[in-house]
Amino acid sequence: MALTGLEIFKLLPKTNCKKCGRPTCLAFAMQLAQKKAELKDCPDVSEEAKAKLGAASAPPIKLVTIGTGEKQLKIGEENVLFRHDEKFYNPTGVAITLSDDLDDGAFKERLNKINSLKFTRVGTEIEIDLIALQNNSGDASKFSERAKEVGGNTHLSMILVSKSADNVKAALETCADKKPLIHGANAENWESMANIAKEKNCPLTVSSPTLEELADLTEKIKGTGVTEMVLHQNSENTKEILQGLTKIRRSALKKAFRPLGFPALTYIPNGDPSQEIASASAFLAKYAGIVVVDACEPWQIMPLLTVRQNIFTDPQKPVQVEPKLYEVGQVNENSPVMFTTNFSLTYYTVEGEVEASRMPAYILAVETEGTSVLTAYSGDKLNESVVAKAMADTKIEEKVKHKKLIIPGLVAVLSAKIQETTKWEVLVGPKEASGLPTYLKSTWH
Ligand code: SF4
Numbered sequence: 001m002a003l004t005g006l007e008i009f010k011l012l013p014k015t016n017c018k019k020c021g022r023p024t025c026l027a028f029a030m031q032l033a034q035k036k037a038e039l040k041d042c043p044d045v046s047e048e049a050k051a052k053l054g055a056a057s058a059p060p061i062k063l064v065t066i067g068t069g070e071k072q073l074k075i076g077e078e079n080v081l082f083r084h085d086e087k088f089y090n091p092t093g094v095a096i097t098l099s100d101d102l103d104d105g106a107f108k109e110r111l112n113k114i115n116s117l118k119f120t121r122v123g124t125e126i127e128i129d130l131i132a133l134q135n136n137s138g139d140a141s142k143f144s145e146r147a148k149e150v151g152g153n154t155h156l157s158m159i160l161v162s163k164s165a166d167n168v169k170a171a172l173e174t175c176a177d178k179k180p181l182i183h184g185a186n187a188e189n190w191e192s193m194a195n196i197a198k199e200k201n202c203p204l205t206v207s208s209p210t211l212e213e214l215a216d217l218t219e220k221i222k223g224t225g226v227t228e229m230v231l232h233q234n235s236e237n238t239k240e241i242l243q244g245l246t247k248i249r250r251s252a253l254k255k256a257f258r259p260l261g262f263p264a265l266t267y268i269p270n271g272d273p274s275q276e277i278a279s280a281s282a283f284l285a286k287y288a289g290i291v292v293v294d295a296c297e298p299w300q301i302m303p304l305l306t307v308r309q310n311i312f313t314d315p316q317k318p319v320q321v322e323p324k325l326y327e328v329g330q331v332n333e334n335s336p337v338m339f340t341t342n343f344s345l346t347y348y349t350v351e352g353e354v355e356a357s358r359m360p361a362y363i364l365a366v367e368t369e370g371t372s373v374l375t376a377y378s379g380d381k382l383n384e385s386v387v388a389k390a391m392a393d394t395k396i397e398e399k400v401k402h403k404k405l406i407i408p409g410l411v412a413v414l415s416a417k418i419q420e421t422t423k424w425e426v427l428v429g430p431k432e433a434s435g436l437p438t439y440l441k442s443t444w445h
Helices: 005-011 025-033 047-057 104-115 140-152 165-178 190-200 211-222 238-254 273-285 298-311 344-357 373-378 384-393 409-422 433-443
Strands: 064-066 073-075 093-099 118-121 124-127 130-134 157-161 181-185 204-208 229-233 265-267 290-293 325-328 337-341 361-366 404-407 425-428
Touching (some): 005 025, 005 047, 093 104, 124 298, 130 140, 181 190, 190 204, 190 211, 204 211, 229 265, 238 273, 273 290, 273 298, 290 298, 325 344, 337 344, 337 373, 337 384, 344 361, 344 433, 373 409, 384 404
Parallel strands (some): 093 290, 157 181, 404 425
Antiparallel strands (some): 064 073, 118 124
């Protein structure tokens, strides 16, 4: 468990020499506890204190890196149980299964389908992270051949799923350079799997039906020199999986229990296709490092990635777009001008509807600290002065030859004040962005 400021203070030289740039050792200790300072800033700290502070400051959940290059996945190193306390840092990896016993055509088709699962949401590209290649054939050469095929034809990271250490070894001969996650070790094969993971420098999944055995196995495997591990509680029961994921996170964070201080991977119990995504979303929120799904259709994967995008944002910092004037389509001096706020979801919803209307338009994203229209209005972040300033800053007057401003219907109450302040004619738009295409076609001439 992390040390408090006072506990850290007891280990410092207490000379108040200020060499660390802080007025006192206590001030430095407090900043260290809040992770706003680094131990190396104090040149006089003893070796003994360094060892104690270093061990205590190690993250309670180990960071595990899978893959290489652009799609390298980092999981773990989380500090809180609840995202409103801080935030969740390393987004859950989403993996899709691919069986090595599919015939050549079906294998290639599914691989291509998985590779193409990319979407754009609120201006951000979202996609899956991993392909979980399953050794369902039980055959070493087949597994190796398929691992080579996947490794050479995907930008995604890989999980090699087999209970046979020999088969994993054969597959790694073709793709070890991609640093796949080996899945994995269990009570029977842990020694041989750990040796392979160490030799190839790959992270290793450890599986067991019970948390007690998982803790026992991670300690044994750590003894072989493998440090990057991912926990997998074997269960087909959604409730049991959720309880397991929560217990693992609590043990690591609240009790500093190092044997369970690793990210966790989970499979989704068999169910109908919609239930699979609902369960995966629940595990993603609490507290899976990786969720492995069979689902492969865009209508299944996009909602799951959307949940992830929402969970892994900082709840104290709304997702924002740059406050500025945006041009949608080939605008000209007669194009309509409207404003909205710079909350990403609001802005991209409006932009999408303007695109759908096929009428080029200017959208002024007004700085409201990333809050939505009504929230900004009720907090006085959206008023006639804010709108007038945004219009002046972006010189919209020089871009169009009319002086008509469409305002969101939700703040129709501001229309008189905006008109008076800006001297532009105010047109009250629809309350919902979905009404924009019809509104523009019927109103803008
Ligand atoms: Fe204290 Fe070290 Fe800072 Fe000096 S440099 S004030 S000893 S913490």
